[in-house]
Amino acid sequence: MKVATTEKAFLLVGGIALVGCMLALTWGTLAMGIHLPGRVAEVDPQTVRATPPFDRPGVRQVGPNRYEAVVIGQAWAFIPSEIRVPVGAEVTFIGTTADVIHGFHIETTRVNMMLIPGQVSRTTYRFERPGEYALICHEYCGLGHHTMFGKVIAE
C-alpha cells in the first residue's frame, strides 16, 4: 500500500537523521573535547567559606598559561565579583553556592553551569577574544535575582 511505503521511507530517513545528530554530538565530545560539568566534589554549604579552595575565592595561576578561578555564589552576588583572566589561557572555573541554587553563565560562551548547595561545579574555557563578559546568575534565587551578576575580563 502506498501510505505504508511512504511511511517506512519517512521513518527510515528520520531515523538516519537522528543517528546523524548523535554522531555529531559524539564528535563534539570526543574529538572537540566539549564536556559537561560532572561529578567533582562535595562541600558543606554552611561552612563553605572556610573550606578550601573556597576560603580564598579568586584567580590563581596553576601552571604555564593555566589558571583557576574559584567563585562562590550567594544571594545576590558572586564572590569575587570581578574575574580577570589572560586571553588564550586555559581557565578552570570552580564554583559552588553558600545558600540557594544559583546559575553561572558567562554570556555568549559555553561556560554555563548550575551552582547547587553541597556540590562543586567545574568547567574549563579559553577566552580567545579580549573583552568584558557578564557573569550572570541565570537561575531564580529570590527577590534580588536580577541584580546578581559579575564580570569576567579577558585581557
Place this chain on the structure above:
Amino acid sequence: MSTATVFDPAGYDLPETQKRGLRWTVYIGYIALTAGIFHGLANALSYANINILPYFPGLRGYYQGLTAHGVANVLIFTFAFTNGFLPLMTSRAVSRPLVTGLVYAAFGLLLAGNLLVIYAVVTNRASVLYTSYAPLQAHWTYYLGLVLVVVSTWVALLNMLITNRRWRNDHPEGRTPLLAFISIVSYVMWFLASLPIATSFLGFLLPWSLGIAKETDPLLVRTLFWFTGHAVVYAWLLPAYVSWYALLPHQVGGRIVSDTLTRAVFLLFLLLSIPTGFHHQYTDPGIPEGMKVVHAVLTFGVFYPSLATAFSVVAALEIGGRRRGGRGLFGWIRKLPWSDPSVVAQLLAMATFVLGGVTGLINASYTMNQVIHNTTWVPGHFHMTVGSAVTLTYIGVAYWMVPYLTGRGLCGRRLALASSWIYAIGVLIMARGLISAGLEGLPRRLFRVEATYTNPEWNLGGVLTGIGGSMMFLGILAFFLVIWVTIFTGPRGKQPADIPVSHTLTAPALTGWTTKLDRVGIWVVLTLVLIVIAYLPFFVMYLPPRFISPGFRLY
C-alpha cells in the same frame, strides 16, 4: 466477538451527572489558563522593558507573578483538562459510564489542591516558581496542594481503568478500542512519571516546610523533580496526540492511517518519556557525564514517536483534504475545513509544533545545551510545545467539548477562529524574540525591567517578545470570552450529538503479534526496566540523602 476498533460504534451518551463533573473539571483548567496569562503578559512586556506590574493589585513582586503563571498554566490548566478529557474519551470509546464517585473525587481533590496552592501563591508564601527548587522554601500548603492535584490525576486514571476493565469483562476476546487504549496509556505513563515528584514532595519538601525535617538535599529533590519533569511534558502532549490521532481525522473527513502504528507510538512514549530527565540537568554538578550521555540518547529516542506522529497525522489530514476535493501535492491543505474553529486551532498547534520539536532536539543536544541552558531560548522552545501545540489543541478540543458537555451550541465562531490565529501568530513572534535573545545570553526568569545589567543585543528579541506575548494574551482572552458566553448563553440543543471519533483505514488484527500491544502490563514492566537502567546507577552512587540545606525564604 466484538468488532470495536477505534470506539464502540453504537451511539452512547454519558449520564448528565458525570458530564457535569467532567465539565466543572475542565472549567478549572480554562479559568487557570486565563488567570495565568495576566502575568504572562507582564512577563513578555518586562522583556521589552515595559513594567505593568504596578497595575496588578495585590501582586507583591515579579517572581510571585511568575510562579502563578507557571503553576496555573502548565500544572493546573493542563491536568484539569486531561482529568476531564481522558476519562471522557475512555468512557465513550467503550460506551460505558465512568464511576460517578471517582469523577467527583478527582474533581474535589483538584479543587482542594487548587485552593491550597492559590492561598500559598496569592499570600506570597510560595514564590519559588513552579520548579520549586530547594532550598528556596515555600509554605506547606503549596506542596500539599500540588500533591493533591497529582493525586486527582491518579483517581482519574483509576476511573478509566475500572471503566475499561468492566468493558473487558464483557468482551474477553476483542481488541481494546483504540481511543480507550491511547487514553489509558497516556495516563499510565503519567502515573509512573509522577511517582518521583510525589516522593520528593511527600518525603522531603512537605516535612521540611512543616519544620519536621530541618534540612533537605537540594540536588536530590532537583533530580526527583526532573525525573518527573520531562515526562510531565508528554503527559500534557499525549492527550493532544489523542485528539490528533483519533478525533481530528474525523473532523476533517479523513481516516486514522494505522491502528497498529498508533498503538505502537503511544507505547513508545510510555517506554521512553521517563528515562530522559537528566537532559534538564546537563549543566548540573554531581551527576556523572556518562549518565547524562545515556539520557541524551534516550531523549533522541523519544523524538522518534513524534516523528512517526508527524507522518501519520498529516497523512490522515491529507486523506480528509483529498476526499473534500483537494488536488495536487499541496492542494488538499486548502480544502481542509478552515472555517471550523476546533480544526483550525489544532492545525495551527501542529504547525507551531514543528519548530517546537526542532528546538527541543537542540536542547537535548548534549553539548549545544551549554549555549542555551536557562536563557530565554528555553521558554522560546516550550511556548511552541506546551504553549502552543498543547494549549491550542486543548483550546480546539474545548470548541466541541464544552458544547458537548453543556448541551449548548458554540457561540462566537468567528471570534473563536480569530483567537487561534492571533495566538498562533503571537506565539511565533514571541518565540522568535525569546530564541534570538537567548542565543545572545538573555536569561530566562529575569525581571529585566529592574535588572542591574543589560545588553543592547537583547533589545530586538525583547521587543518581539513583548509584541508576541501581547497577541497571545489577546488570543486567550478571546477564547475565554467564547467559552464563557457559550456556557451561559449558548443555544440549547445545538451541541454535537457525539464526540468526533474517526475510523481507521484498516481494522486492527484480532490474532497475531499486534494483539500483544494491548497488554499494557507487559509494557509497564519494560518501562520500569528502562527507568532502572537510566536512573538506578545515579541513586546507587548518590544515596543516602545529604541533609545539608535549611530552608530559605528570599522573596
